[in-house]
Amino acid sequence: GQNIDQPTEMTATEGAIVQINCTYQTSGFNGLFWYQQHAGEAPTFLSYNVLDGLEEKGRFSSFLSRSKGYSYLLLKELQMKDSASYLCAVSLWGGGNKLTFGTGTQLKVEL
Amino acid sequence: NAGVMQNPRHLVRRRGQEARLRCSPMKGHSHVYWYRQLPEEGLKFMVYLQKENIIDESGMPKERFSAEFPKEGPSILRIQQVVRGDSAAYFCASSPRDRGLQETQYFGPGTRLLVL
Numbered sequence A: 001g002q003n004i005d006q007p008t009e010m011t012a013t014e015g016a017i018v019q020i021n022c023t024y025q026t027s028g029f030n031g032l033f034w035y036q037q038h039a040g041e042a043p044t045f046l047s048y049n050v051l052d053g054l055e056e057k058g059r060f061s062s063f064l065s066r067s068k069g070y071s072y073l074l075l076k077e078l079q080m081k082d083s084a085s086y087l088c089a090v091s092l093w094g095g096g097n098k099l100t101f102g103t104g105t106q107l108k109v110e111l
Numbered sequence B: 001n002a003g004v005m006q007n008p009r010h011l012v013r014r015r016g017q018e019a020r021l022r023c024s025p026m027k028g029h030s031h032v033y034w035y036r037q038l039p040e041e042g043l044k045f046m047v048y049l050q051k052e053n054i055i056d057e058s059g060m061p062k063e064r065f066s067a068e069f070p071k072e073g074p075s076i077l078r079i080q081q082v083v084r085g086d087s088a089a090y091f092c093a094s095s096p097r098d099r100g101l102q103e104t105q106y107f108g109p110g111t112r113l114l115v116l
Helices: none
Strands: A003-005 A009-013 A018-025 A029-037 A044-049 A053-057 A060-065 A070-075 A084-092 A099-101 A105-110 B005-007 B010-013 B019-024 B029-037 B043-050 B053-056 B065-068 B075-079 B088-096 B111-115
Touching: A003 A084, A009 A018, A018 A029, A018 A084, A018 A105, A029 A060, A029 A070, A044 A053, A044 A060, A044 A070, A070 A084, A099 B029, A099 B043, B010 B019, B019 B088, B019 B111, B029 B075, B043 B065, B043 B075, B075 B088
Parallel strands: A009 A105, B010 B111
Antiparallel strands: A003 A018, A018 A070, A029 A044, A029 A084, A053 A060, A060 A070, A084 A099, A084 A105, B005 B019, B019 B075, B029 B043, B029 B088, B043 B053, B065 B075, B088 B111
């Protein structure tokens, strides 16, 4: 089966940097997605990694190590509006493009 | 430039009734996915459809649940004889035509089903 682990909750300060980790144990790994979800709203696409390394998009960056089954999402210059749940999701070869999600990391940004 | 549309946004049903959830994918997208999010749990895949075809329904409960994506009109997720355990947020996502690569899925706002 597949197993995806993320911390349940994290707290950080406005203006700081936070790293949200995701580890996975799957067979047939294809790629990894990060989504942001505010309470009561739709998940919003943040990033997609298929190769090892760092992908940077403005204040958000995502890293992948396929050999270690590990990814992280890095958020810089935190803003209050970044308080949300961050979802790590894995796609598998032959999985018909369906995504397997972790339970999400609830990030709280404080003053 | 409409995104993925879902309706209704909120749906209340009594036990034993039918729930019908609708999803219109983004313009130009021909792949639709349904996910369920139970309280305090992650999103769980239910079914993957293309126009007039169910591609993968491995996440669908064997009974009471069905999905379709007709040639014309929205995709429908139907839950017959609802029970309290069906109370959840149901999200639809869509992606562009499959070119053999992983395509990003874009999510709708969800339908929150409450079974009394």
